[in-house]
Amino acid sequence: MNGADAAGEPHLRRVMGPGVLLLFIVGDMLGTGIYALIGDVGAEVGGAAWVPFLLAFVIATVTACSYLELVTKYPRAAGTALYVHKAFGNRFLTFMVAFMVMCAAITGSATASRFFGANFIVAFRLYWGTDGVVVVAMLFMVGLGIVNLRGMRESAKLNVVLTLVEIAGLVMVIVVGLYGSFTASQADYTRALAFNVGHTNVFVALVAGTSLAFFAMTGFEDSVNMAEETKDPVTTFPKVLLSGLSIAAVIYVLVAVVSVAVVPVKALRASDTPLVDVIQAAAPGLPTKNILPFISMVAVSNTALLGMLMASRLIYGMAREGVLPAFLGSVSPTRRSPWVAVLFTTTIALGVILYVTAFANTDAIAVLSGTTSLLLLGVFTMVNLAVLVLRRDEPVAGKRHFRTPTGLPVFGCLSSLVLLTPFFGRPVQQYVLAAILISIGVVVALVTALATRRWGRRRVGADPLLEWSDTG
Secondary structure: OOOOOOOOOOOOOOEEEEHHHHHHHHHHHOOOOHHHHHHHHHHHHOOHHHHHHHHHHHHHHHHHHHHHHHHHOEEEOOOOHHHHHHHOOEEEEEEEHHHHHHHHHHHHHHHHHHHHHHHHHHHHOOHHHHHHHHHHHHHHHHHHHHHHHHHHHHHHHHHHHHHHHHHHHHHHHHHHHHHHHOOOOOOHHHHHHHOOOOOHHHHHHHHHHHHHHHHHHHHHHHHHHHHHEEEOOOHHHHHHHHHHHHHHHHHHHHHHHHHHHHHHHHHHOOOOOOOHHHHHOOOOOOOOHHHHHHHHHHHHHHHHHHHHHHHHHHHHHHHHOOOOOOOOOOOOOOOOHHHHHHHHHHHHHHHHHHHHHHHOOOHHHHHHHHHHHHHHHHHHHHHHHHHHHHHHHOOOOOOOOOOOHHHHHHHHHHHHHHHHHOOOOHHHHHHHHHHHHHHHHHHHHHHHHHHHHHOOOOOOOOOOOOOOOOOO
């Protein structure tokens, strides 16, 4: 049957070519992090704030190569959950890794929606207060759910528009900043070569700065969950994923260099909108106060959209492989979108928005972004290990896939573990929040295990790559 699997069920439509996939990856990476992290990273290392971004790029690229080997070897929507389960065969570990990935995506998307609400109020000068921000944020998340329900084709088209506007905003910062280098008397590029690390040493400062900058390099891992909707994923993913990482790294380094040259690091650190200060210092006549809220809304819109796309596809993929109840893998026969998974993840995101509003303090964004990095570093550790373990699983004769040099996943695993440790200044609040989320995952896993006898039987015609049953 056209558009259906062997059991007669509709499957996802392959609509993403190389160009759309590249914009997906770049758009997912160039999110709120770059608008807020310049000052924080500079506070750790001084004017050489571009160095941690470059180091984060290296570490991310190493892990990206591991993802490339796995996604071209197993091009399924389940992504990380599929890789971990095939490598270790442990149902609980599979569930927890997938749960951490989903938590990182949904929490990030919900936080981005909350930030969208705040910028919406400022941009249109509505003065509705906190309640108005929450209402706008929740309506925005519902809107994302509707776009997601419409299907991948519509979501991909919206992502193209949002990514182009998002890139244009960062290019504006770079161009205006360079212009200011010739007109602003305070512009000093020697600041970009200075390491001001205070009472610590350069190594510790670089690790701390890289831990912060790593958040800005995340997002590329979401793309593997789109494998079933990508045309010729084995050929497309390697060149597109590495290209996307490189584009993001170049933009980050240029923004960091220009920013510290035009505005001193202490001023960037003290500002809530450091990139606005860069443009104002370089070209005071530009109406940046009116432009920034709209650019910020575009940036967080893209982050939220892509995060929710990934989360829904992860739930869909896990359900189709038997890790979650089968009803979560239902696909609309007309739109070919995983509609139950979309409703499920959107509901959770709405709950997270309410939670953040009720309990977050002034450092909520920093804690959430750091916790997202913390969760993903744990996931990246497992992915790099999975690559090494799955070398024993040789592909079918004649089936090609990307193969990363063995030393890279070893380095990726060790570097991720280093960034996970609390010895380089990572705030304890991040570990507390991560522990809470993981504890929730443990409870969900136990409930799922109790229901296994009812849900865990493999469907007729299903691929037993991930059989979530009592016999495993």
